[in-house]
Amino acid sequence: MSEVAARRHWKRPPFIQNPLLxxxxxxxxxxxxxxxxxxxxxxxxxxxxxxxRGQRFLASFFPPDFTSRWDSIEEGILESLWMTITSTVVGxxxxxxxxxxxxxxLSWRPVYLFCRGILAVSRTFPEIILAIFFxxxxxxxxxxxxxxLSVGTIGFYGKLLAEDIEDMDPVQAEAIKSVGAGxxxxxxxxxxxxxxxxxxxxGIYRLDINFRESAVVGIVGGGGIGATLLTSFDRYEFDSxxxxxxxxxxxxxxxxxxxGYIRKWVQ
Amino acid sequence: MPVQEKSGQKIWHRRTTAxxxxxxxxxxxxxxxxxxxxxxxxxxxxxxxxxxxxKQAADMAERMxxxxxxxxxxxxxxxxxxxxxxxxxxxxxxxxxVPVAFCAARNxxxxxxFVRPVALFIIVSSRSINSLIWALMLVTLIxxxxxxGVIAIGLRSVGFCAKLLYEAIEEIDPTQVxxxxxxxxxxxxxxSYGIVPQILPAFAGISVFRWDINIRESTVxxxxxxxxxxxxxxxxxxxxxxxxVSLILLVILxxxxxxxxxxxxxRHAII
Numbered sequence: 001m002s003e004v005a006a007r008r009h010w011k012r013p014p015f016i017q018n019p020l021l022x023x024x025x026x027x028x029x030x031x032x033x034x035x036x037x038x039x040x041x042x043x044x045x046x047x048x049x050x051x052x053r054g055q056r057f058l059a060s061f062f063p064p065d066f067t068s069r070w071d072s073i074e075e076g077i078l079e080s081l082w083m084t085i086t087s088t089v090v091g092x093x094x095x096x097x098x099x100x101x102x103x104x105x106l107s108w109r110p111v112y113l114f115c116r117g118i119l120a121v122s123r124t125f126p127e128i129i130l131a132i133f134f135x136x137x138x139x140x141x142x143x144x145x146x147x148x149l150s151v152g153t154i155g156f157y158g159k160l161l162a163e164d165i166e167d168m169d170p171v172q173a174e175a176i177k178s179v180g181a182g183x184x185x186x187x188x189x190x191x192x193x194x195x196x197x198x199x200x201x202x203g204i205y206r207l208d209i210n211f212r213e214s215a216v217v218g219i220v221g222g223g224g225i226g227a228t229l230l231t232s233f234d235r236y237e238f239d240s241x242x243x244x245x246x247x248x249x250x251x252x253x254x255x256x257x258x259x260g261y262i263r264k265w266v267q
Numbered sequence: 268m269p270v271q272e273k274s275g276q277k278i279w280h281r282r283t284t285a286x287x288x289x290x291x292x293x294x295x296x297x298x299x300x301x302x303x304x305x306x307x308x309x310x311x312x313x314x315x316x317x318x319x320x321x322k323q324a325a326d327m328a329e330r331m332x333x334x335x336x337x338x339x340x341x342x343x344x345x346x347x348x349x350x351x352x353x354x355x356x357x358x359x360x361x362x363x364x365v366p367v368a369f370c371a372a373r374n375x376x377x378x379x380x381f382v383r384p385v386a387l388f389i390i391v392s393s394r395s396i397n398s399l400i401w402a403l404m405l406v407t408l409i410x411x412x413x414x415x416g417v418i419a420i421g422l423r424s425v426g427f428c429a430k431l432l433y434e435a436i437e438e439i440d441p442t443q444v445x446x447x448x449x450x451x452x453x454x455x456x457x458x459s460y461g462i463v464p465q466i467l468p469a470f471a472g473i474s475v476f477r478w479d480i481n482i483r484e485s486t487v488x489x490x491x492x493x494x495x496x497x498x499x500x501x502x503x504x505x506x507x508x509x510x511x512v513s514l515i516l517l518v519i520l521x522x523x524x525x526x527x528x529x530x531x532x533x534r535h536a537i538i
Contacts (some may be wrong), residue, residue, distance in 0.1 A: 012460070015467055036351045042414045050302075050409035057408055079311070082304040089301050124523045125516070128399065128487045130268050132504065139316035142308045196470060216397045220490065222516035235405055262500070 057238070058069075064246055065239035069232065073244055076225035077251075079142050080214040083224055087146045088207045091153025098154060098189075099161030106165060119162070122157035127213045129224040145222030149210045155210070160202055161195065168194045204259040208252065215248050292518055327509065334514035342499060342518055348413050349495040349522065353481035353487065356420025361474055363425045368432035375436055375462065386429070392428030398484050400492035411492035419493055422478050435469040436462065471537050479530035486519050496522075 016022040050057075066073070087239065101107045101115035131148035138144045176190035218226020226242060232240040269283040282290065369375045371386035401419035409415055444461035450462060489497020496515060501513040 012464070016473075032354075036355060039347065040351060040413050042412060043410060046410040046412075047414065054408055076344070078307075082307050084300060085304045086308060089297075094348070120524075122519075124520050126483055126487050128490065129516075129519075132490075135319045135328075136327065136504075137316075139313050141311050141313070143312040143317065146308055212395060212397055216399045219399060219403075229400065230403070233407065247401070249392050249395045253391050256391065 042106065042261040060236075060238040061242040064242035065237070065240065066243045069228070069237070069240045069243075070122045072231075073225070073240070073247070074230050076218070076228035076244075077247060078238055080211065080218075080224035080226075083142050083146050083149060083214045083217075084207060084211040087149035088153060088203065088210050089173070090146075091150040091210075092157055092203055094150065095154040095156075095161060099165070102158060102162035103165035105168075105170070106191075115158070116164075119155050119159045121155075122145030122151050127152040128216060128220060131217040132220045135221040139220045140223070145214060145217035145224055148192035148217055148222060149213055151212065152213065156180075157199075157202065158205055161199060164198055165191060201263045204255075204262055208255045208259065211255065212248075212252060278486030311367075330448060330509040331513035333510065334517060335508070335510035336514065338459075338511045338514050339518075342496065342515065345489075345494075345496040345499050346518060348416075349412045349485050351483065352413060352416040352420055352485040352495050353478060353517050353526075354495075356485070357424060357474060357478045357481050359417065360424030360428050363421070364428035364432060366426065367429040368436060369458075372431060372436035373435040374441070375458070382410040383501065386433075389424040390429050390433075393422055393424075394430065396423070398423035399487065402488045403491045406492045413492070413494035416485060416488040416493035416495055419488060420481050423442075423484070424481060426478055427480075428473055431473045432466065432470060435466045435473075439465045455510060470535050475530045475533045475537075479526050483523055486522070 009195040014022060016025070038199055092209070097114050098118055101111045107115070127148045130151050131145055134144035134147045140148065140211070172194065173190040176186050181189060214224045214226070215229070216226045219230050221227070225248065225249060229241060229244050232238070232244065269280045269286075271278045271280060280287075367386050367389055370377065370382045371390060373379070373383070376383045378387070398419050401422050402415055405415040407420050409418075439462060441463065444457060447457050447461035485495050485497075486500075487497045489495045489499065490501050492498070496519065500512065500515045500519075503509075503515060
């Protein structure tokens with residue numbers, strides 16, 4: 001018995017059972033990496049130059065300079081915050097009808113396909129590309145950024161809302177229907193209470209995302225802190241840029257902590 | 268149960284009166300904040316441009332069709348670059364994210380008071396700075412090109428991957444780890460036999476999910492000079508070559524849809 005046990009050696013089972021597939025995937029990966037590095041045009045001398053300069057570059061970020069450009073920083077941050085709040089509110093309001101339409105168990109086929117189409121298109125393009133076009137159409141300033149973020153919110157929130165409604169407990173919905181509720185009453189008393197806790201959490205999460213995105217739509221002219229940040233980079237005022245980045249990190253951190261509390265409080 | 272008596276009839280309400288007022292008050296404050304913010308934005312908007320927008324949009328749409336299909340020949344390179352940026356960036360992110368995640372998870376961190384806060388700070392700062400801003404910095408540092416894009420995507424994704432991964436590590440089944448400990452395994456063996464097998468599916472899912480997001484993000488990095496199809500988009504917009512712009516948008520749409528399909532397939536196979 002002990003002899004058998006000594007000869008048998010245990011090996012842990014691999015993650016992918018099929019050996020052909022396992023080795024095939026490694027092969028594909030190797031070929032891909034070779035191709036990718038082979039075709040990438042990297043100017044190594046420029047990189048080496050940058051790395052030696054990196055220390056000076058990093059040093060110029062310290063100490064962060066909050067004071068000398070404070071007026072434009074303050075204006076940019078406030079603009080970003082306004083954009084964040086309005087676009088989240090408008091985006092969520094618009095995404096509710098779209099999300100209801102895109103839930104398979106609520107709407108009929110043509111409406112479902114139409115709403116899914118809206119969601120797919122608004123999710124595909126990054127906010128920044130939307131912002132480029134809205135700046136072309138509506139002029140520079142926070143309005144364009146607001147629109148871009150709202151459209152982004154529709155895609156994100158509408159899709160998750162639709163999925164949440166599709167996953168809801170049909171028994172409760174049927175109970176409300178059986179007491180003779182109208183469609184709106186049914187939505188209000190059967191569907192809404194089931195999806196609400198998760199959707200509030202996601203709404204706060206989207207607020208967080210919108211703030212982070214609002215920091216970049218300014219790069220293409222959509223208002224907010226991004227414009228100030230780009231200017232400070234272009235003028236090599238890295239200490240001001242560092243200040244802006246620290247403020248952004250601080251606000252995101254504050255939002256993340258408070259969102260945890262709000263979510264706990266809601267549930 | 269808030270039930271009201273009205274002329275002998277019992278009427279059911281969803282909330283008590285006090286609660287109902289609290290809800291209304293909450294709404295009032297919310298609406299006030301919204302209106303205030305909206306006013307400030309409206310002040311900064313030139314409304315003439317906004318009312319003019321539908322005409323402009325129609326005009327732009329007209330100039331965009333038909334897409335310049337012949338331009339596709341020059342687009343294959345940038346598309347390949349875009350995919351490379353996303354893929355290699357995701358790989359860099361994973362390599363950095365794994366140790367960070369193990370340091371950030373409550374049950375595996377070497378020290379809760381020193382190492383964990385540092386790891387959490389790395390996660391938050393990587394997540395709160397957009398990849399476009401990372402790219403902006405890296406282009407100044409190592410020059411324009413694909414490499415800046417790869418590193419930017421990598422740095423941006425570290426936070427995302429590490430956050431989801433450390434949450435997965437915290438949710439593992441401790442009894443399995445205990446079983447490994449009971450056999451006299453060292454710390455490294457505990458990790459490799461007790462924890463890693465439990466988080467491997469989550470790990471693969473997170474990587475593929477982030478890759479999908481990165482494809483989308485890497486399409487715009489070119490706007491600040493970090494390679495990929497964004498360079499062509501920027502150039503076409505600034506030269507007002509609208510037929511090329513529409514083709515680029517179609518290509519981005521197709522790339523994103525394909526990547527989403529691939530990632531959905533892989534995640535479906537894993538889970």
